[in-house]
Amino acid sequence: MIIFEKVRFKNFGSFGNTMTEIELNKNKSTLICGTNGSGKSFAFLDSITFALFGKPFRKINIPQLVNSINEKGCLVEIEFSRGLDKFLVRRGISPRILEIYKNGDLLNQDAKSLDYQVILEQQILKMNYKTFTQVVILGSSAFIPFMQLSTADRRNVIENILDIDIFSTMNTVLKGKILSLKESIRDINTKLEIERNKINVQTTYINTLEKKNSEDNQDKESLITEHEAKIHNLQVLILNINPDISQDHIQTAIDNIKTQNNILKQHNKNISARETNKQQIQKEIKFFKDNQVCPTCSQGISDKLKKDKIISHNTQITDLDIGIEEIQRWVSIMENELNAYEIALTQSRQELVEVNAAKKEIEAFTGDILRIRKSISKSSLTGDISAEKDKLNQMAGGLEVLISERTGHAEDILYHELANDLLRDGGVKTKIIKYYLPHMNKYINKYLSAMDFFVQFNMDEEFNEKIKSRYRDDFTYMNFSEGEKMRIDLALLLAWREIARLKNSVSCNLLILDEVFDSSLDSVGMDELMKLLKVVSDTTNVYVISHKSDQLVDKFSTIVSFDKKNNFSRMINS
Ligand SMILES: Nc1ncnc2c1ncn2[C@@H]1O[C@H](COP(=O)(O)OP(=O)(O)OP(=O)(O)O)[C@@H](O)[C@H]1O
Ligand SMILES: [Mg+2]
Numbered sequence: 022m023i024i025f026e027k028v029r030f031k032n033f034g035s036f037g038n039t040m041t042e043i044e045l046n047k048n049k050s051t052l053i054c055g056t057n058g059s060g061k062s063f064a065f066l067d068s069i070t071f072a073l074f075g076k077p078f079r080k081i082n083i084p085q086l087v088n089s090i091n092e093k094g095c096l097v098e099i100e101f102s103r104g105l106d107k108f109l110v111r112r113g114i115s116p117r118i119l120e121i122y123k124n125g126d127l128l129n130q131d132a133k134s135l136d137y138q139v140i141l142e143q144q145i146l147k148m149n150y151k152t153f154t155q156v157v158i159l160g161s162s163a164f165i166p167f168m169q170l171s172t173a174d175r176r177n178v179i180e181n182i183l184d185i186d187i188f189s190t191m192n193t194v195l196k197g198k199i200l201s202l203k204e205s206i207r208d209i210n211t212k213l214e215i216e217r218n219k220i221n222v223q224t225t226y227i228n229t230l231e232k233k234n235s236e237d238n239q240d241k242e243s244l245i246t247e248h249e250a251k252i253h254n255l256q257v258l259i260l261n262i263n264p265d266i267s268q269d270h271i272q273t274a275i276d277n278i279k280t281q282n283n284i285l286k287q288h289n290k291n292i293s294a295r296e297t298n299k300q301q302i303q304k305e306i307k308f309f310k311d312n313q314v315c316p317t318c319s320q321g322i323s324d325k326l327k328k329d330k331i332i333s334h335n336t337q338i339t340d341l342d343i344g345i346e347e348i349q350r351w352v353s354i355m356e357n358e359l360n361a362y363e364i365a366l367t368q369s370r371q372e373l374v375e376v377n378a379a380k381k382e383i384e385a386f387t388g389d390i391l392r393i394r395k396s397i398s399k400s401s402l403t404g405d406i407s408a409e410k411d412k413l414n415q416m417a418g419g420l421e422v423l424i425s426e427r428t429g430h431a432e433d434i435l436y437h438e439l440a441n442d443l444l445r446d447g448g449v450k451t452k453i454i455k456y457y458l459p460h461m462n463k464y465i466n467k468y469l470s471a472m473d474f475f476v477q478f479n480m481d482e483e484f485n486e487k488i489k490s491r492y493r494d495d496f497t498y499m500n501f502s503e504g505e506k507m508r509i510d511l512a513l514l515l516a517w518r519e520i521a522r523l524k525n526s527v528s529c530n531l532l533i534l535d536e537v538f539d540s541s542l543d544s545v546g547m548d549e550l551m552k553l554l555k556v557v558s559d560t561t562n563v564y565v566i567s568h569k570s571d572q573l574v575d576k577f578s579t580i581v582s583f584d585k586k587n588n589f590s591r592m593i594n595s
Contacts, residue, residue, distance in 0.1 A: 022522070023103050023146065023529040025562075028072060030097040032088040034063030037589035043068075046530050048579035049558040054570035055583030060590025061566050064583065065533055066158060072099035072112050074150040075119070075138060079163040087114050090588060108145060121145070148527040152181035156517045156527055159510055160537035160566075166510040167517075168486060168498035175484040176446070182517050183457055184526035185450050192444040199437045202430045209427045216420050223413045230406050241393045248386040255379040255386075264376045267369040274366040281359045288352045292345050299341045306334045455482060457520065464516035465509075471556075472549040474508045503541035511537070511550065515557065522560075532557065533564045538573065551576055 029042035035058070043064060055061050067077035067086070077086060087095040093115040100109050109122040121128045121141055130137065142149055148156075155167055155178045167175060180186040309327045314320065443449050458480065465478045476496075477489040488496045488509075498509060514532075521528040534554075538547055551573075554563050567573055574580060582593045 022525065023101050025069070025099065025101045025529060025531050027100040028068050028097070029099075030064075030068045030072075030095075032091045032093065032095040033068060033071075033086060033097055034088065035060045035585065035588075035590040036063065037088060038091055038094060041592050043581075043592065046562050048562065050554060050563040050565070050577050051579040051581055052570060052573055052577035053564060053566045053581050053583070054568065056585075057568075059583035059585055060592075061583050062535065063590065064592060065564055065566060066163075066535060068097050069099060069157075069531075069533075070150065070154065072097040072110050073146060073153065074142070075112060076150065078154065078158065083114060088589075103145065110141065147184070148181055149177075152178050152527050156182065156514060156521055157529065157531045158533045158535065159514050160507075160535040160540075164535065166498075166506065167513045168506075168509065172484055178517075179454065179461075179484065180450065182521050182524070182527055183453060184524050185453050188444045188450050192441060195437050195441045195444065199434055199441065202434050202437070206427055206430050206434075209423050209430070213420065213423050213427070216416060216423065220413065220416050220420065223409065223416060227406060227409050227413060230409065234406065238397050241397055245390050245393055248390050252383050252386045255383050259376050259379050262372045262376050264373060267372045267376070270369040271366055271373070274362045274369065278359055278362045278366070281355050281362065285352060285355050285359070288348045288355070292348050292352070295341045295345050295348075299338055299345075302334045302337050302341070306331050306338075309334075451482060458482065460523075461516055461520060464519045465512045468512035468515045468553065469508060471553055472508045472512070472546070474505065474512075478509070478512070504543060504546055507537060507541050508546065508549075511553070515553070518557075518561075530560075530562050531564070532561045533566070535566045536568070538565065538567045538569055547572070 025045040027042055027044055029040050030036055031038055031040045041064065053061050053065060062079065067079060067081065070076060070078040071086065076083070087093065095114040096111065096118065097113070098109060098111045100107070102108065107124055109120075111118055111120040111122075113119075119137055120130070121137065123145075128137075128140070146153070151170075151174060154164070158164060167178065170178065177186070180189060309322070309330045313322055315322055462479055465480070466476075469476060469478060475491065479487045479489070481487070486498055488498070488501070490496055498506065501509065518528065518532070538550065542550060554565070557563060565573070565577070570580070570582075583590055584593065585591070
């Protein structure tokens with residue numbers, strides 16, 4: 022229960038720069054009187070709601086709350102306690118102030134002023150403006166009776182009184198969460214689609230790589246086989262040629278050629294010697310043919326001698342020719358052999374060149390094979406493809422994370438929607454309201470009959486009323502006269518207060534009746550109301566604003582009056 026203790030203000034409405042302080046829990050019942058415009062409503066209605074909720078009870082713009090003569094320094098302070106804690110709220114305009122003190126300490130003001138107000142309403146007062154006005158204030162032109170509130174506002178007030186508005190707050194939070202979860206799922210779905218596309222592209226890429234890789238390797242293997250066959254052929258060629266033998270042949274051929282050449286030279290020399298010899302003999306034959314006398318000894322040369330000499334010389338020439346011929350035959354044979362040796366030499370040299378070329382080719386092919394084998398072992402299967410497969414696995418992992426995140430969100434939505442169902446107007450709240458409705462109706466009827474207003478009031482779950490009156494059909498609130506409406510309003514207010522006390526929710530010590538006695542109540546009504554207030558004032562500080570002070574003055578323990586002096590309102594305690 023909240024006990025409001027003091028409210029004080031300055032430069033507020035018609036009040037000037039001097040602080041006016043009103044004690045709110047000192048007297049059981051207080052009558053507030055004063056002429057029209059003396060400042061009663063500012064002092065008791067607007068000051069309290071402005072201090073607590075930042076807005077006046079009446080529809081006045083905030084800047085117009087500042088005293089129009091002083092135009093600044095508007096300040097309202099309210100002190101109250103809740104359990105063992107004492108609170109002070111200071112609210113000002115020009116300059117703007119909002120301070121909340123708990124047991125003398127200023128509450129953390131890091132929060133924005135809106136949050137600060139939320140803390141005040143939700144955590145400290147535990148009631149909002151609408152509920153406060155429904156359980157504390159009755160009457161006056163600005164007051165909207167419960168029965169004239171919209172269904173939503175009626176629900177709001179009752180939920181606040183029953184302390185179940187937290188369910189509505191929870192519901193709002195849940196709805197927000199569901200919305201953001203659905204949004205997350207939409208985001209995840211988009212991401213999933215992108216990831217799936219990426220995975221498809223990656224899989225196709227890997228397949229292409231694998232296909233290309235195996236084709237490449239096949240090509241390489243067949244190239245190796247070709248090279249190996251060529252190497253084999255070259256090796257056979259080398260074996261067939263036998264380079265060692267070729268080398269020996271070359272050496273032998275060279276030696277033979279040298280020997281043959283020497284012999285040939287000798288033969289040619291012999292031939293020339295014989296030719297020279299032959300020419301000498303032919304000269305002598307010619308001498309004997311041409312000469313009759315010896316030129317040296319001048320003796321005559323006989324014909325016989327001549328003949329003999331010519332015959333013997335011709336025989337010599339024949340012998341020489343035979344010898345030359347013989348030698349020339351040998352020369353021809355040897356020249357042929359020499360030729361054969363030279364051919365053999367050329368061939369053997371050729372063979373060696375071929376062997377060397379084959380060896381070089383074998384070397385080149387072997388190198389090539391080695392290089393190809395390396396490129397096969399280093400190829401995509403172990404390198405690029407496995408890296409690409411790793412990437413694919415990572416992508417699949419990411420996909421799984423997204424899917425499980427989505428499943429989690431979907432489960433959360435399910436639970437939130439279940440909770441949402443429970444928290445909806447038709448859910449737990451309705452159960453609680455249903456439970457309390459008979460109690461509410463009981464209290465309302467109790468207060469109505471206490472005011473000698475014998476009707477059967479019944480409010481349903483939709484907060485619509487049916488009022489049965491004797492000899493009449495079902496009536497609604499609007500069917501009744503102003504005085505009767507006033508009785509219903511009061512009965513409802515007192516019933517709310519009773520329920521609030523029961524629930525220990527929005528219960529407080531203040532009850533302010535603004536001109537309730539003045540307008541529609543007849544003298545019987547006034548008496549009944551006074552009787553009721555007497556009972557109520559045992560637990561409540563009742564304030565009655567009225568112009569009928571002469572009729573009421575003896576019924577109140579305290580009277581506070583207001584008047585205006587020098588254009589400023591002032592309070593006079595009697
Ligand atoms: N910002 C302001 N500065 C100065 N005076 C103001 C300001 N706003 C309103 N007033 C005046 O303050 C006076 C007090 O008004 P208030 O409504 O409190 O009177 P009241 O005592 O409740 O009168 P009633 O009995 O007619 O309801 C009025 O004369 C009004 O014109
Ligand atoms: Mg007034």
